[in-house]
Amino acid sequence: xxxxxxxxxxxxxxxxxxxxxxxxxxxxxxxxxxxxxxxxxxxxxxxxxxxxxxxxxxxxxxxxxxxxxxxxxxxxxxxxxxxxxxxxxxxxxxxxxxxxxxxxxxxxxxxxxxxxxxxxxxxxxxxxxxxxxxxxxxxxxxxxxxxxxxxxxxxxxxxxxxxxxxxxxxxxxxxxxxxxxxxxxxxxxxxxxxxxxxxxxxxxxxxxxxxxxxxxxxxxxxxxxxxxxxxxxxxxxxxxxxxxxxxxxxxxxxxxxxxxxxxxxxxxxxxxxxxxxxxxxxxxxxxxxxxxxxxxxxxxxxxxxxxx
Numbered sequence: 001x002x003x004x005x006x007x008x009x010x011x012x013x014x015x016x017x018x019x020x021x022x023x024x025x026x027x028x029x030x031x032x033x034x035x036x037x038x039x040x041x042x043x044x045x046x047x048x049x050x051x052x053x054x055x056x057x058x059x060x061x062x063x064x065x066x067x068x069x070x071x072x073x074x075x076x077x078x079x080x081x082x083x084x085x086x087x088x089x090x091x092x093x094x095x096x097x098x099x100x101x102x103x104x105x106x107x108x109x110x111x112x113x114x115x116x117x118x119x120x121x122x123x124x125x126x127x128x129x130x131x132x133x134x135x136x137x138x139x140x141x142x143x144x145x146x147x148x149x150x151x152x153x154x155x156x157x158x159x160x161x162x163x164x165x166x167x168x169x170x171x172x173x174x175x176x177x178x179x180x181x182x183x184x185x186x187x188x189x190x191x192x193x194x195x196x197x198x199x200x201x202x203x204x205x206x207x208x209x210x211x212x213x214x215x216x217x218x219x220x221x222x223x224x225x226x227x228x229x230x231x232x233x234x235x236x237x238x239x240x241x242x243x244x245x246x247x248x249x250x251x252x253x254x255x256x257x258x259x260x261x262x263x264x265x266x267x268x269x270x271x272x273x274x275x276x277x278x279x280x281x282x283x284x285x286x287x288x289x290x291x292x293x294x295x296x297x298x299x300x301x302x303x304x305x306x307x308x
Contacts, residue, residue: 046278066279075258083259086172086240091233094177099226101181102188103214118189121182129243132179136171136248137162163250168257171248176241187229188222195221227305235292238284260284 015022041056046066048059070076101121108114124132142148142158152158161167195218203213242261249257260280268277292307300306 043278043282045275046282048275050275050278062275066276067283069276070280070283078255079258079260079263082256083238083240083261086169086245086257086259087237089169089173090176090240091237093173094180095230095233097177097181098184099188099222102185102192102222103218105185105189106192106218107210107214118182121185123182124179125183127179129179129247132175133244133247136175162248163252165253165256168248168253172244172257175248176244187225191222191225192218223303224305227299227303228307231292231295231299231307234295235288237291238287 044056045059047062047064048054048056049062049065050056050059054060105114105117108117139145140147140161142160147161148158159167161171199217199221200213203217208216239261240259242259242265245257245259245262246265249262260283264277264280264284267273267280296306296308
């Protein structure tokens, strides 16, 4: 028996030994294959003058025509800049928030209070952006909204929070954090639960208080998970979130809220320029892939933690 055949038999033997674990993985693998890899066949639309009659393979080849159209578009620079600014703000401000929430919840000793806070923080994730934006409009309107009524009771003037360039970034980042902080903290809570409790006991014996235990035991214990999630988050740097921006952006904030996601949706669905929209989406994906590979390589050299 040659070496390659022996190696393959050994691999299959190990897979069979852990078949239950692979069985649990199977739905996720099937999902990714159907919704992430099969659709890659349609990427060719970005390089064709796509028509419904011609389809994917029957439409005439256009090369890089639609990529050139995008980069020659007079607002393409502003759109890319807005996307990067909003995504960076969400990453730098929003990424640490689930970690902070998980650390705070880990210090809560009353389980009933802890579960209540967890439930309340998870719920917004399951609410659509349409409902969230509608709720924001009702609460923040200067015409009878409770927030401005409260400000008025303290003698402050009413504030136009929405469709206001002064408050645009605060509304975007704040609503994104509120909606996702609870859900994103789950994996950090799981990582904290996996930390060896003997480490906390040893830290107590050394005289470490709650804060020092958090700093020297809990944070190092979730460090690897945080690095992996950060690498994945960097991959979405060119995607600012089309639903949120599509609903919260208005005429007064158009110069700040025009991002690649919304531009692609408007071009593809509203204007029917499917090939152009596909080119914009492919550009986002390529930049995201480059960012993931770059940050992954840096993380591997700096911390020996990486995706691959």
